[in-house]
Amino acid sequence: MNRQIPSPYTLGDVALGVPCCVPEAHLQVKDVSVSYGGKKVLSNVSLDIYKGCITALIGPSGCGKTSFLSTLNLLTDHSENAHVTGQLLFDDQDLLRDPVDKLKLRRRIGMVFQNPNPFPLSIWRNLELPLKEHGVRDRKTRQVKIEQALKDVGLWDEVHDRLASPALALSGGQQQRLCIARALVLEPEILLMDEPCSALDPIASGVVEELILRLRGRYTVVIVTHNLAQARRLANYAGFFWMTERVGKLVEFGQCRNLFETPIHALTAAYISGAKG
Numbered sequence: 001m002n003r004q005i006p007s008p009y010t011l012g013d014v015a016l017g018v019p020c021c022v023p024e025a026h027l028q029v030k031d032v033s034v035s036y037g038g039k040k041v042l043s044n045v046s047l048d049i050y051k052g053c054i055t056a057l058i059g060p061s062g063c064g065k066t067s068f069l070s071t072l073n074l075l076t077d078h079s080e081n082a083h084v085t086g087q088l089l090f091d092d093q094d095l096l097r098d099p100v101d102k103l104k105l106r107r108r109i110g111m112v113f114q115n116p117n118p119f120p121l122s123i124w125r126n127l128e129l130p131l132k133e134h135g136v137r138d139r140k141t142r143q144v145k146i147e148q149a150l151k152d153v154g155l156w157d158e159v160h161d162r163l164a165s166p167a168l169a170l171s172g173g174q175q176q177r178l179c180i181a182r183a184l185v186l187e188p189e190i191l192l193m194d195e196p197c198s199a200l201d202p203i204a205s206g207v208v209e210e211l212i213l214r215l216r217g218r219y220t221v222v223i224v225t226h227n228l229a230q231a232r233r234l235a236n237y238a239g240f241f242w243m244t245e246r247v248g249k250l251v252e253f254g255q256c257r258n259l260f261e262t263p264i265h266a267l268t269a270a271y272i273s274g275a276k277g
């Protein structure tokens with residue numbers, strides 16, 4: 001079941017995975033709160049991230065979506081003033097309590113950021129570097145993985161004859177797909193995406209969106225987006241965050257269609273109708 005991509009963009013021949021059916025928790029978030037410098041910005045969030053599904057996180061600016069996303073692969077540890085409490089259950093481990101090898105964790109839970117941020121190296125080196133860092137020593141294996149990742153994001157046909165060219169010479173949309181390939185080349189189980197389309201023009205954004213849809217079933221995806229139409233197009237599950245007295249809270253979480261069509265909470269209804277936020 002391949003989706004048609006508008007010309008001139010093409011995506012690789014990737015099998016569209018099984019859409020989410022029986023939800024199985026891949027990552028369980030229990031009572032997670034985030035503070036910076038002692039000031040709480042996110043309070044007591046609990047939800048399950050379901051395997052093979054796309055979960056969209058929506059809500060107004062400043063309500064803690066990015067902070068929440070960053071806790072999921074412990075990126076918040078890089079902020080000296082950040083403090084996270086609660087439980088993050090992944091593969092029989094509580095990531096917030098048990099000793100965790102963060103390099104290994106980030107191979108399993110990858111992240112793509114808002115602004116495309118390729119390394120100032122060649123297209124090839126952008127993908128080779130993480131593989132080397134994660135101990136993939138065999139050259140041929142690296143070659144196979146790099147080619148596959150570029151095919152998965154639909155870049156292979158566009159760049160296979162200029163792999164030694166600087167990644168920064170690619171268009172913004174191509175750079176973002178390269179960054180997604182850089183995450184995928186490590187074969188993560190979960191991919192965290194922080195507004196991956198917001199810096200792109202509508203056509204490039206559409207291509208990245210199609211690509212994200214193709215990941216469904218093969219990967220568990222958590223995406224922060226301000227674009228409600230995009231959340232609705234992409235996600236199986238959605239969480240709506242809101243800020244009360246300057247602290248973010250999860251107001252509603254559930255199947256995306258239900259959240260948009262029959263929201264339970266009046267705030268959710270007001271936000272998605274545009275009356276609030």
Ligand SMILES: Nc1ncnc2c1ncn2[C@@H]1O[C@H](COP(=O)(O)OP(=O)(O)OP(=O)(O)O)[C@@H](O)[C@H]1O
Nearest residue numbers: 036041059060061062063064065066067068079081
């Ligand atoms: N490293 C940090 N140090 C101090 N405060 C921070 C830090 N990172 C985020 N914050 C604060 O935490 C709050 C939540 O920010 P966050 O970026 O998580 O929200 P958001 O919902 O993702 O916002 P946006 O949609 O604008 O990206 C904000 O008040 C922000 O200023």
